[in-house]
Amino acid sequence: MLEYRAEIALWALSGVLPLIMLGVWQNSGAASQAGWSPDQLRHYFVAAFLVRQFSVVWLIHVFEEDVVSGKLSPFLLQPLQPLWRYFAAHVAEQATRIPFVALMLLALAWMNPALLWLPSLQNLTLGIAAIWGAFLLRFLLQTLSSTLCFWSERAAALDRLLVIPYLFLSGLVAPLDTFPPAIKTVALATPFPAMVDFPARLLAGLPVDLSAGFLSLMFWCGVLSPLCWLSWRRGLRRYGAMGA
Amino acid sequence: MSAQSSAIVLAQGLSKTYRIAEKQPGLKGTFRHLLRRRYRDLEAVKGIHFAIEEGEMVGFLGPNGAGKTTTLKMLSGLIHPSGGELLVAGARPQRRQAGFLQDITLVMGNKQQLIWDLPPWDSIRVNAAVYGIPEGVMQRRVRELADLLELGEELHRPVRKLSLGQRMKAELLTSLLHEPRVLFLDEPTLGLDVTAQGRVRDFLATYNRRTGATILLTSHYMGDITALCERVLLIHEGSLFHDGPLGELTSRLAPHRQVRLELQHAQPREVFESFGTVESHQEHQVQLLVPREQLTETVAALLGRFDVLDLEVSDPPIEDLMRSLFQQAGVSET
Secondary structure, eight states: OHHHHHHHHHHHHHTOHHHHHHHHHTTTTHHHHHTOOHHHHHHHHHHHHHHHHTSOOOHHHHHHHHHHHTTHHHHHTSSSOHHHHHHHHHHHHHHHHHHHHHHHHHHHHHHOGGGOOOOOHHHHHHHHHHHHHHHHHHHHHHHHHHHGGGTOTTHHHHHHTTHHHHHHHTTSSSOGGGSOHHHHHHHHTSSGGGGTHHHHHHHHTOOOOHHHHHHHHHHHHHHHHHHHHHHHHHHHHHOOOTTO | OGGGTTOSEEEEEEEEEEEEEEOOSHHHHHHHHHHSOEEEEEEEEEEEEEEEOTTOEEEEEOOTTSSHHHHHHHHTTSSOOSEEEEEETTBOGGGOOHHHHHHEEEEETTOOOSOTTSOHHHHHHHHHHHTTOOHHHHHHHHHHHHHHHTOSGGGGSOGGGSOHHHHHHHHHHHHHTTOOSEEEEESTTTTOOHHHHHHHHHHHHHHHHHHOOEEEEEOSOHHHHHHHOSEEEEEETTEEEEEEEHHHHHHHHOOEEEEEEEESSOOOGGGGTTTSEEEEEOSSEEEEEEEGGGHHHHHHHHHHHSOEEEEEEEOOOHHHHHHHHHHHTTOOOO
């Protein structure tokens, strides 16, 4: 079991992109371009790091393997929608991540105490709710991509196409407030800002449109849920239970 | 469907056609496959009919690629039939309704549901939660099944550290936790040694007797079928070749019976040729193949003409009959 915990620790370490981006942007004048203080920029990227840690979705990688190898079959024989198993596995993995993420935060505080802050109870509660919403949205989006595994044996490759817009339009690489207004408007019309920018701002105590953020999460989850259901039903008809 | 409505498994005109993309080898074939893909339809199951009554144990036989596993996948709702009607435990399997899934199980010798890195007990607990089995009931069922399967501390060891036989027994236990009414078993003794095969067979026979569960079993080991199933379905190239008692299949495949004689006085081979086909001949021992309908008169004639010390009449081994059938069809059995 030690190996599995070490694996999760390595995954947690691999999610440090926001901290790298903080290193890139903190001396570039990005804070003033966004109208933020240097501390706010630091807090935004640390919050983005936390959001990313607890909204990671790896469904398609296991689902593709399970469909191609027929490992999905035993799950289909049980009176439980198989997606719940994957969902539960994600939640369990998030819980296992908590101590590793706490250790990483302690390491950050040791290196530079100004990187950390104490959010208000309201911001913390809403931030956690927004992270869960972001996780749910990412899970649904990847569920939709995963159902393509019923048609293509390499649906994970198609899902990788979504990584680029996710990186740039979510606010993971740069805060949305540093974008030119036209690009920011386009970004806000997509589900991606709700996946990082919105929960990160909430946690960091930055100005945020609370109702717009939660409405965006609900809207996109509402759009994706029936699409996932439809695609699952159609796809299942094509499932050949190969290898089983 | 109403004529055989008491059947727990009912297939009428059941068929399955797979659409398969064909690719020629080499770079040219790859480009052609990319630009102008060609498909062909493969009829894995061709309109088969059968009905199984509650509590029956039925053997499902056929060479590799005959359509056995495809049929089992349709019966368990894993894949959708291309045509025909199918009812299992009163439900259409492809709808995968919760009530239907509570009533069935499919155990595949080459696939497992046990979580590889955890002990079987953890998988058992997950299954108990999925099927909504209360703790006390689960403990009792595990105790009973573990006794029958002779499983003990193996349930507490990680699955990856169990032998193949122990894994299959743990797999059976986990699959039967919800007490399904219909068991579909696809090669449950695959790769097991003779002792483990025997234990699994004994367990299945006892389970069927105790619970009255219906069992449809595929196996390449004829021993499984002869030990457990009075009735067999023989499928070949997607069509049902035989549905009836095992003995009837033997008669159908082998219109002759074997007659072995031990004689007091040696006789030349030629004198036996008028009684049947001489399979082997030694001085005092003769083995003949006699048409079934002439058996009684032939045996009487043999006893009247020669001083017979011992006489034995038997069917040729079922393994030989199946092998010969599959070889005739140009398919080799593994």
